[in-house]
Amino acid sequence: MGSKQAQGFVAGAWGARKRAGIGAAEIMLLLVAAVWGGSYAVAKQATQQLPVLEFIALRFGLTFVVLLPALKPLFNAQWRQGLAVGGLLGANLLAIFLCETFGVSLTTASNAAFLISLCVAFTPFVEWWLLGQRPAQRMFWAAGLSAAGAAMLSATSPTDIAVGWGDALMVAAAFLRAVMVCMTRRLAGRHSMPALTLTAVQSGVMALGAMAISLATSKGAWHMPPATASFWWGMAYLVLLCTVFAFFAQNHAASRSSPSRVSLLMGSEPVFGALIAVYGFGERIGAWGWAGGLLIVAAAWWVTMPDKAVAPRAHSVNS
Numbered sequence: 001m002g003s004k005q006a007q008g009f010v011a012g013a014w015g016a017r018k019r020a021g022i023g024a025a026e027i028m029l030l031l032v033a034a035v036w037g038g039s040y041a042v043a044k045q046a047t048q049q050l051p052v053l054e055f056i057a058l059r060f061g062l063t064f065v066v067l068l069p070a071l072k073p074l075f076n077a078q079w080r081q082g083l084a085v086g087g088l089l090g091a092n093l094l095a096i097f098l099c100e101t102f103g104v105s106l107t108t109a110s111n112a113a114f115l116i117s118l119c120v121a122f123t124p125f126v127e128w129w130l131l132g133q134r135p136a137q138r139m140f141w142a143a144g145l146s147a148a149g150a151a152m153l154s155a156t157s158p159t160d161i162a163v164g165w166g167d168a169l170m171v172a173a174a175f176l177r178a179v180m181v182c183m184t185r186r187l188a189g190r191h192s193m194p195a196l197t198l199t200a201v202q203s204g205v206m207a208l209g210a211m212a213i214s215l216a217t218s219k220g221a222w223h224m225p226p227a228t229a230s231f232w233w234g235m236a237y238l239v240l241l242c243t244v245f246a247f248f249a250q251n252h253a254a255s256r257s258s259p260s261r262v263s264l265l266m267g268s269e270p271v272f273g274a275l276i277a278v279y280g281f282g283e284r285i286g287a288w289g290w291a292g293g294l295l296i297v298a299a300a301w302w303v304t305m306p307d308k309a310v311a312p313r314a315h316s317v318n319s
Contacts, residue, residue, distance in 0.1 A: 037272025053214035067200035090205025099173035106166025113273025121147035152292025
């Protein structure tokens with residue numbers, strides 16, 4: 001194949017992928033969903049060896065240390081604005097992880113992975129509320145499918161949907177995730193920080209916040225982390241993949257795609273979480289639950305399809 005033919009083939013493939021609605025940002029989000037899917041079982045095991053607040057402080061303190069070189073772009077004339085944005089998003093993220101980590105310590109890893117997908121259902125409404133942008137009609141239908149799928153995943157039959165404290169905390173985390181996606185989009189134009197720099201600032205805010213809350217509630221008591229290999233391998237997975245890579249990818253993609261699209265693609269996370277919980281940690285899920293997983297995957301696939309009605313409407317406005 002000649003060079004011109006090869007260039008034409010590559011350009012055609014790239015164009016086809018863009019027409020299909022799948023770009024680099026969407027692929028990164030699916031990888032994040034897979035990585036985060038495994039985080040619930042790992043975090044559940046870790047919080048059995050270390051208190052939740054100390055676990056969060058350690059996890060994000062290590063992340064901040066790893067990302068120290070990424071703070072260099074922050075030292076410019078706009079550092080105050082950058083810190084303000086990073087601090088606001090970091091505080092929101094701390095609230096998410098407090099709900100998630102306490103939630104996963106009180107429920108099963110598969111339930112936690114399933115219920116967090118409700119952020120897909122919440123995002124169109126939060127987007128409308130915070131950004132004043134009414135999502136396309138199919139976003140609401142896809143959100144409804146995801147919510148139904150999440151309900152089915154947490155049950156063994158249509159009449160067996162039980163919600164405990166851990167489940168309720170995961171629902172709260174799902175709502176805060178939807179807020180996070182919209183806030184990231186809204187604040188994207190107010191700073192010039194690279195995604196990795198923003199992740200570093202968020203990690204520092206979360207580590208300090210979790211440490212302060214822990215010291216205040218425990219009257220200064222602090223535990224040494226366990227010396228077991230399983231704990232530190234799990235921590236490495238959570239820091240390097242679930243935090244450094246995943247938050248960078250999410251911050252990168254959230255400023256380049258609509259909030260509803262981001263959340264719906266991330267809606268495949270519970271399916272990955274279910275597979276890892278079942279085949280890696282021995283949890284059991286019934287047929288009713290797997291049917292719910294298919295609904296979530298269908299909703300995530302549906303939102304990547306191109307909207308054929310967009311082009312004609314744009315033409316009529318310009319003409």
